[in-house]
Amino acid sequence: MAAIPEHTHLWIEEAQRGDTAALERLLRVWHPKIYQFALKYFGRRSDSREMAQEVAQESALSLCRNMATLRDPAKFRPWIYQIAVNHCNSLLRKGQKSEASVDVEHIQLPATQASGDELAQQQHWGSLLQKAMNGLPENQRTVVIMKEYEGLTFREIAETLQISENTAKSRLYYALEHLRRTLEVWNVPNDLRI
Amino acid sequence: MNFTPTEPDWMDYLYGEATPSLQARMEQYLAAHPEAQERLHAWERVRSGLREQAPETDIPVQPLMIHLRPSRRNYGWAIAAALAFLALATVLLSGIRIEKTDTALVITLGQPQPATPDEDSSTRNDSLYQALVALQEASVSASQVQRMLDSLDHRQAQRTRNLLKSTQQEQNDRYEAVFQSFSYYLERQRQSDLRQIQTSFQQMEAWTDRKQQETAWLLTQRMNP
Numbered sequence: 001m002a003a004i005p006e007h008t009h010l011w012i013e014e015a016q017r018g019d020t021a022a023l024e025r026l027l028r029v030w031h032p033k034i035y036q037f038a039l040k041y042f043g044r045r046s047d048s049r050e051m052a053q054e055v056a057q058e059s060a061l062s063l064c065r066n067m068a069t070l071r072d073p074a075k076f077r078p079w080i081y082q083i084a085v086n087h088c089n090s091l092l093r094k095g096q097k098s099e100a101s102v103d104v105e106h107i108q109l110p111a112t113q114a115s116g117d118e119l120a121q122q123q124h125w126g127s128l129l130q131k132a133m134n135g136l137p138e139n140q141r142t143v144v145i146m147k148e149y150e151g152l153t154f155r156e157i158a159e160t161l162q163i164s165e166n167t168a169k170s171r172l173y174y175a176l177e178h179l180r181r182t183l184e185v186w187n188v189p190n191d192l193r194i
Numbered sequence: 195m196n197f198t199p200t201e202p203d204w205m206d207y208l209y210g211e212a213t214p215s216l217q218a219r220m221e222q223y224l225a226a227h228p229e230a231q232e233r234l235h236a237w238e239r240v241r242s243g244l245r246e247q248a249p250e251t252d253i254p255v256q257p258l259m260i261h262l263r264p265s266r267r268n269y270g271w272a273i274a275a276a277l278a279f280l281a282l283a284t285v286l287l288s289g290i291r292i293e294k295t296d297t298a299l300v301i302t303l304g305q306p307q308p309a310t311p312d313e314d315s316s317t318r319n320d321s322l323y324q325a326l327v328a329l330q331e332a333s334v335s336a337s338q339v340q341r342m343l344d345s346l347d348h349r350q351a352q353r354t355r356n357l358l359k360s361t362q363q364e365q366n367d368r369y370e371a372v373f374q375s376f377s378y379y380l381e382r383q384r385q386s387d388l389r390q391i392q393t394s395f396q397q398m399e400a401w402t403d404r405k406q407q408e409t410a411w412l413l414t415q416r417m418n419p
Contacts, residue, residue: 057378057381061374061378064370064374065371125243126243126246129240129243129244133244144244147209148241148244148245149244149245153211154205154206154209154211165202166201166202169201169202169204169205169206170201170202170205172205173201173202173204173205174201176208176237176240176241179240179244180233180236180237180240183236183240
């Protein structure tokens, strides 16, 4: 398992003993991290920033309230991500805020430029990849975010989402397959698939 | 070779989390199956694309609205001192006169009146007396303040009594929760105010644009009658 930095470990222990300065240091590091995670979780929703902000705030409060319940500081990462995922899901449920997911099969692709700026094309296909990402089922997309952007190990993902490691791996496998096939359907040239 | 990778095997290999034996078997398998190699490369391209085209990231626009208390101690004494001050201020500002005789404590409201035996008995209040004596002697304890509160509003006194009965940790938790809720409320209020201001600005801009257009039209009319 990817170990948390030693100073973070120390902060957690000190915070659990009631050291508010340590808790503050922990929050200063993790509040932006959770915000970034939530921002990716909510994808390209028009209100993703506001929602991510709310999740970061609520997660920070939960961290303060429940710090004492974390038995093993080494499991801090899955613990805090679990809190964040719960808040993300709860926010979606609370407001019934799920926007229509992107149907990758029906995205209108602009005609490929015969000649053109390669960089612009790469950016174009990159943005399509993000659209394809937003079209993934929620449970697969969450695993991709945790693995690719947050760098969690499979064990941490499993602990965060309370699933088995093999389930986490399977979800990621199907997500990557989905993305690969989507790019094929869209005829993204291999050399432009970055 | 009969080995066929499972989905978890593929992911372990792709993300470098395979055991040495799985690593060796995967490499043998890939060497014998070019189509599997191609699939692996396609996943690697997808991964690379995801990382390079990571969603726009930014920092939280709002600061973290949690203000941790500077110290976990002294809240009980702070309350006791505040209540003592309040009681003292009430005594000083409301014109209450307190006189202690050998048999009773006489409290007089407003202008001093000659005391009668009946008045003495009607104004006797042992608990208040004890609390006030404690105040005068500057040795206030939580229980004495609590007794004094018996003469105040019942619900408020009950709340304070419960607070004094709770442990230091419970008191701290309660204050923290109150502070957090309040800071959260303030932040929401701030957001709401900001939205209103933004709307006002937009309206003002729209109004300015309209006026500019009108002015331009009028000028054009005058220059080209």
